[in-house]
Amino acid sequence: MRKVKCFAALAVTLIASSAHAQAADRLYVSNEGSHSISVIDTQSNKVIKTIPVGQRARGIAVSPNGKRVYVALSDDLAMRESAGDRIAVIDTETGKVIAQYRSGSDPEQFGVTPDGRRIYASNEDAGTATAIDAATGKVIATMIVGIEPEGVAVSPNGRWAYVTAETSNTVSVIDTRTNKVV
Numbered sequence: 001m002r003k004v005k006c007f008a009a010l011a012v013t014l015i016a017s018s019a020h021a022q023a024a025d026r027l028y029v030s031n032e033g034s035h036s037i038s039v040i041d042t043q044s045n046k047v048i049k050t051i052p053v054g055q056r057a058r059g060i061a062v063s064p065n066g067k068r069v070y071v072a073l074s075d076d077l078a079m080r081e082s083a084g085d086r087i088a089v090i091d092t093e094t095g096k097v098i099a100q101y102r103s104g105s106d107p108e109q110f111g112v113t114p115d116g117r118r119i120y121a122s123n124e125d126a127g128t129a130t131a132i133d134a135a136t137g138k139v140i141a142t143m144i145v146g147i148e149p150e151g152v153a154v155s156p157n158g159r160w161a162y163v164t165a166e167t168s169n170t171v172s173v174i175d176t177r178t179n180k181v182v
Helices: 002-009
Strands: 011-015 026-031 036-041 046-052 056-062 068-074 086-091 096-102 107-112 118-123 128-133 139-144 149-154 160-165 170-175
Touching: 026 056, 036 056, 046 096, 056 107, 068 107, 086 107, 096 128, 118 149, 118 160, 128 149, 128 160, 128 170
Parallel strands: 107 149
Antiparallel strands: 011 026, 026 036, 036 046, 056 068, 068 086, 086 096, 107 118, 118 128, 128 139, 149 160, 160 170
16 A cells, blocks of 8 residues: 555656657656655666755656756745745756756646746645746746645647646636736
8 A cells, every 4th residue: 555655646757868869768757755856767667867856856747848857846834935845957968957946835746838938836835826937947927726736737739727726626727828817
């Protein structure tokens, strides 16, 4: 039973590295308890690198061009943003953390727009979502969404961001042109 819980808590993302110098695909797994990312070679099914990222590593996604892996990091402080609440940016070529972006309090999951220009993060304890410029790390907007927001997805055309909330049983729809909940 414990193994199932641990596995369910993992967030994984896969990128094809054909656009990079690497020859094989990579699987990136967030390890909340050990504050790290495991990089797994999908050809050999072996961990080839462990990247320390900071506080509790949670949601994880790859930029559309495959050059960056984004990881939601969260501290244990409720209802206030601290230096532990960030989106870490990993360069897939070097496997190093190259930036950490402000993301609002307690980021859980996030979605990246198809053009790679924006990140929409759910802020679980604050009941908000944060829009972040993926190039600069600047917070563009913070929007009130449902209670305990978790999942985030961006429509294939990038027009809408959807944020699910587990306690209010809602889906907030964000217009990405105006960064307003519609």
